[in-house]
Amino acid sequence: MTELLPHAPLVPLDTDADAHLRRTLRWHFGAATGSPFWLRIAPTLDFDPVRDIQGLSDLHRFPDVSDQLRTVAVEDLIPAGHTGAPFEVFESGGTLGAPKRVVDSVSRGLNVDWVSTVLDAHGFPATGNWLHVGPTGPHVVGRTIRHLAQRRGGVAFTVDFDPRWVKRLLGSGRTDLAGEYRAYLLDQVELIVQSQDIKVLFITPPVLEALVGRRDLYERLAAGLEGIVWAGTSISAESLRQIEETFFPRARIAAIYGNTLMGIAPQRPRLDGDMHPAVFRPFFPQSVVELVDGHGAPVAYGERGQVRVHLLSRDMFLPNVLERDTAIRVRPAPGDSVDGLADIAPLPSQGGARVIEGVY
């Protein structure tokens, strides 16, 4: 499928992660190749990134500088040594205040190409058009889906989906307006589905739920759909079963877990004995994901931990970012050496029992 990465789906890039890390650091901290951002930070560190960081376990020595991504001039993030395809800028969701910005030229494309091979392993259709019912604009997922569709011989139809607006509506309790916005998105989906042949759908679980609530739209779409990629929010085990067995029994279903800083971890194909319906596998070692406890130590297999990511790409280096997600740590699949992630859920907020007035 891909000439760039002739690897088996579960083993992308070279697996000597420490060598990859050292190459990455030499690039980002090299006087001639590194980014102004890191070259400014380097003298403030109490170690030498090139000399002292020899393996992944040393990465914890770096501070989490990701907050600076909210304000730094993006040209300062671009490695000086870069030649070739131009850079683009993408932004995180912006749930908490200003979004964080990342830059990318071709590195995320490698991740996406590998995701495409994983979709092959899931049995996704090799060709056909995609419909992307998800964020575009500053969000990287829009480019990702377009890239996937093109790579797999189709085009990606898109609708404008602004997740920040939805979060603002939900955060301020305007659920009616959020529902209206969802209906507005589905109106646009309806216009595409009425005349176009859609083989693969990218969608978030809440919008998919609303979609199947429109019976005519659902039936028309389900008749031709051969694959669904879902992402963006968690989904319950029974909901997933309903999608797979009741609503879209003809389609292959796979999820991707991703975020702006880390990249994409696709769901790997299910294996006998899996405890979780969806196990996600990062694009190691470009994306290194750890699940850690409250002290930053890795949790045991089967335990839930907070997601900590390190992005080790040629286009951007970003160590030690603690995400607001948690997941359960899953043993690597046979033949693989990289841990899986399952049951992604937001970090729980603190709150005690509440007294509710009334007899009901």
Added chain:
Amino acid sequence: MHAPAPAAVEELAPAVRLNPVIAGREVDSRDRAELTGVDGQVVAEIGLAPRLLAQAAVHELRAHAGAGAPGAEVFAAAGELFATASLDGESPQEYQRRVALATGSPRGTVERATAGIRSALARIEELNAAELPAPFAEGAFARHWVPRGRVLAVIVPNNHPEPNVTWVRALSLGYSVLLRPGSKDPFTPRRLTAALLKAGLPAHRLAFLPGGHDLGDHLLDQADLGIVYGGPDAAARYGNRRDILVRGPGRSKALVDADSAAALPASLTSWIADDGGVRCNNISAVLTSGDVSALADALAERLAAPAPLPVTSAHALLPATTRANAEALGPYLAGLAAQGTDHSSARYPQGPLTALDDTSVVMRPLVISVDDPHHPLVGTELPFPFVVVAPWDETHGTAPLRNSLVVSLTGRHTHLAEQLLHEPSVRKVTTGDVRPWLSRPELPHDGSLAGFLLEPKALIRPA
């Protein structure tokens, strides 16, 4: 100090599993939650219906909806089965024990509710007919009352089993029903579902879908009409939607003069505390033209009499809650009491929340007096015998009695009855020594259910 536990007379039954039921088919849901009783033990494992499973139910029910109402005999038979039969391996006694443990209502309340449901289902046509005008048919001209939708979503409460009669009546009026049970009492609607299916209700008429608030919202959006039982939040949220009937807070009140306060202490106590005070028509505010403090003391003394017992005891009169809830409830009640004069707490050696050996916490009656009938505490309703006593005189008029499911008038104040009947936010008026929930099948409890679900249409045939 812990109250003595009663002698163990019952074997502990294992936790039961309750799954969604769609068109007669039980779905072994992968989404599960444990329902914990007031004693901290798991009463049931609940299979939850996420939105997508509910959506599958919506599609299935809608495909078969609108096919006319089953006969009254189905409902009568279902009521018999509900009250007497073993259903899905559950005896009536086990059902009652589970509801008591899960909701904290005293067991006797659930037993009386079982009888009430049986009796209502036996006369379901009578209940429906009482809410509709006399039939009209003259020669070529006839008026038919028909459903104004096909699929009804119902959000059922936890506080008492009898409101479940509402959705059974909707079935008898021709609706298909999407049912979201209360989080603490899925047992009653699940058992009624089993009884109705066994009695011959067409299976595709009903879906039993346990889940959270967002599931309720989704069902209300998907259905043609909805009925919601809820507190002030639900009333604020759905109150102005014409497709949703809100059965909101009860906030039932009594207005007594000095003579009747002296003559009726036993009656007033029962109006406040019968069925553990969990009914929407239990009195939660007493206004009096007599001595406020004396009445509050008299009520507090009588209400303090029942001993705290486990809710599963045949002698239990008071409701209970879990230890965790009690920890939040304690400071909340102290805050309420601080807004007026607390006439009760000093009567309880361990305070109004009394922990038992089984870890459940009995909520003992609380009487608080205030000095103004418009005090914000008047109208506060809590799921145990909680009453606020406030002064009232003729100059206040009916204003402090607004927003009440029932207003009970006694003594010389009974002359306000007609005036209160014309107050839209008052749903029922009683006068004299009459329990607030006394009724007959011909009388409405809270407006007209049939009037919400049905509408008249004309049919004209050539003579």
